[in-house]
Amino acid sequence: MNNFKYSIPTTIYFGKDQLGHLSELKESGSRVLLVYGGGSIKKSGLYDQTVKILEESGLSVTELSGVEPNPRIESVREGVKLCRENQIDMVLAVGGGSVIDCAKVVAAGACYEGDAWDLVLDGSKIKAALPVYSVLTLSATGSEMDAFAVISDMTKNEKWGTASPLVKPVMSILDPTYTYSVSRKQTAAGTADMMSHTFENYFTNVKGAALQGHLCEAVLKTCIQYGPIALNDPENYEARANLMWAGSLAINGLLNGGAEVAWCVHPMEHELSAFYDITHGEGLAILTPVWMRFVLKKDPSKTAQMAAYGRNVWGIEGDDETAAKEAIDKTAEFFFKTMGMPENLRAVGITEKTHFQEMAAKAEAGSKGSFVPLTKEDIVAIFDAAF
Ligand code: NZQ
Ligand code: ZN
Numbered sequence: 001m002n003n004f005k006y007s008i009p010t011t012i013y014f015g016k017d018q019l020g021h022l023s024e025l026k027e028s029g030s031r032v033l034l035v036y037g038g039g040s041i042k043k044s045g046l047y048d049q050t051v052k053i054l055e056e057s058g059l060s061v062t063e064l065s066g067v068e069p070n071p072r073i074e075s076v077r078e079g080v081k082l083c084r085e086n087q088i089d090m091v092l093a094v095g096g097g098s099v100i101d102c103a104k105v106v107a108a109g110a111c112y113e114g115d116a117w118d119l120v121l122d123g124s125k126i127k128a129a130l131p132v133y134s135v136l137t138l139s140a141t142g143s144e145m146d147a148f149a150v151i152s153d154m155t156k157n158e159k160w161g162t163a164s165p166l167v168k169p170v171m172s173i174l175d176p177t178y179t180y181s182v183s184r185k186q187t188a189a190g191t192a193d194m195m196s197h198t199f200e201n202y203f204t205n206v207k208g209a210a211l212q213g214h215l216c217e218a219v220l221k222t223c224i225q226y227g228p229i230a231l232n233d234p235e236n237y238e239a240r241a242n243l244m245w246a247g248s249l250a251i252n253g254l255l256n257g258g259a260e261v262a263w264c265v266h267p268m269e270h271e272l273s274a275f276y277d278i279t280h281g282e283g284l285a286i287l288t289p290v291w292m293r294f295v296l297k298k299d300p301s302k303t304a305q306m307a308a309y310g311r312n313v314w315g316i317e318g319d320d321e322t323a324a325k326e327a328i329d330k331t332a333e334f335f336f337k338t339m340g341m342p343e344n345l346r347a348v349g350i351t352e353k354t355h356f357q358e359m360a361a362k363a364e365a366g367s368k369g370s371f372v373p374l375t376k377e378d379i380v381a382i383f384d385a386a387f
Contacts, residue, residue: 001209004257010145011171014245018173019049019135022092023057028131028170029089033082035064035103037095041137044181050094050135062086064106067095070273070280071102073153076116079106083130090131090170096186097141097280100134101149104167107132119162120151126164134172138182139244140190140281142197142251144172152274157355159274161266174248176240184231188339189281191227194247195220196284200263201256203295203305203371209259216255217312222246224313228338264374265291267366268382271359278348285341286348289332290386295372296324302372345387356383 013021025032032054041047054061064079082088083106091110093103109116111128119126136144143149147168152159182190202216222242229239249255268291269283296306303324310316310327317323336343360379367374374382 001212001258002206002260004260006253006257007165008145008168008252009165010169010252012145012174012248013171014174015241016175016177018175019053021171021173022050022053022133022135024171025054025059025090025092025133026057028133030059031062031087031089032059033062033064033079033086033088033091033103033106035067035079035091035093035095035099035106037065037067037069037099040181041094044137044178046094046135046137046178050092054092062088064102067099067102069096069098070152070159070277071098071150073117073120073151075102076105076109076151079103080109080116083110088130090133092133092135094135094137096136096138097143097150100132100136100141100143100169101151103134104129104132104143104149105151105162108164108167117151117153120149120160121162123162123164126162126166129164129166131170132167134169135178136172136174136244137178138186138190139179139240139247140186140193142194142247142249144169144174145248145252148251150270154274154277157274159270161270174244176237176244179230179240179244180235182234184340185279186281187230187234188227188335188341189279189285190247191223191230191243191281191339192285192288192335192341193281194243194250195223196265196281196288197250198223198255199288200265201250201259201261202309203302204256204259204261205371206259206261212255212257212259214312215249217309219246219250219255220313224334227334231339261371262367262369264363264367264370267363268359268379271363272345272350275355275359276348276350278350282342282348285335285339286344286386287382288335289328290382292328292331294378294382294385296328298378299372345383350387353384353387356380359383
């Protein structure tokens with residue numbers, strides 16, 4: 001196990017009826033920028049409840065609404081402008097990962113003189129940020145408890161992740177009932193996303209980090225158990241609660257501290273979203289089994305690790321080679337049959353391969369130091385097989 005630093009300054013209020021804790025925002029000042037998406041929180045009534053609590057707490061509210069899935073740099077810039085014009089003290093995101101990510105870069109951009117895109121390209125330029133708070137409405141990204149934010153500039157077909165400890169939320173409210181209204185598509189995509197975060201951490205080359213591996217297996221089993229229940233019974237509290245907490249733990253440092261490895265499915269998916277604006281979790285589900293098959297073929301020495309995944313998560317028996325292959329088949333079956341997700345790139349509207357070379361060239365850097373490092377040609381082959 002490697003040395004590591006584990007620090008999560010985010011206070012979590014988990015469960016029903018936690019929204020009153022928004023009164024604690026007073027500790028960061030009196031002027032809030034409320035950031036939200038395309039209207040799901042208005043439909044659910046969460047918007048009204050949030051504004052009421054903020055106003056009753058004596059906080060003045062400025063709004064940035066309409067943040068897109070795969071949030072755009074233009075929204076970030078608008079948020080930064082609002083912060084400056086209204087001397088905003090803190091940023092509150094109410095929504096899914098896109099809204100929280102946008103809020104994080106707005107919070108950093110408000111304390112930066114240049115253009116916020118600089119901060120997306122280089123997180124080390126984030127030297128200060130307004131305090132970030134969140135109310136999570138979609139279990140998926142873990143943005144509610146991590147240092148990351150992913151922002152797109154569609155005019156350049158670019159989507160990059162940035163990171164800074166300064167944008168980790170001060171406090172996040174996780175009420176599973178707020179996810180009851182999440183659609184089947186987004187429930188499946190969110191489950192695939194948290195599973196992918198876990199896979200990226202699980203398939204590591206660091207030896208002896210047994211606990212981290214077992215924690216990964218627990219998160220994966222939780223997703224496999226509760227994803228289908230949430231899909232078919234959206235108001236099942238137990239399912240929504242387990243998924244919500246799994247999503248946070250998958251990426252908050254608990255699973256990879258001491259077992260670090262570069263992620264490589266995510267950089268490939270970010271290229272798909274950057275060029276075709278697809279749903280992140282769907283892209284990951286399509287790529288994951290293809291990637292698993294590819295790495296096993298490229299580096300057969302990884303068979304034992306893939307087999308251990310099959311045994312410990314799926315209860316598969318038999319020799320390493322059989323268990324590894326079956327584990328991948330089970331993964332594909334879970335995404336595409338049980339969760340009803342699109343099976344290939346054509347199914348999400350990617351009908352030509354024009355950009356695969358360019359996308360692979362951009363994703364290649366991300367896979368250095370990954371479980372099985374991939375070349376540009378490898379990535380093109382993975383895109384082709386996923387097509
Ligand atoms: O915009 P609204 O109207 O709120 O609707 C959203 C959106 O259309 C809807 N939604 C959210 N909560 C809902 C709801 N609909 C009904 N009821 C609710 N309670 O769901 C749609 C998708 O929302 P979005 O926030 O885009 O989804 P998600 O949370 O999956 O976030 C995806 C973004 O996060 C990035 C992805 O790349 C993508 O841009 N990621 C962020 C990470 C991080 N910060 O650590 C890591 C991830 O790997 C990921 O890359
Ligand atoms: Zn993800």
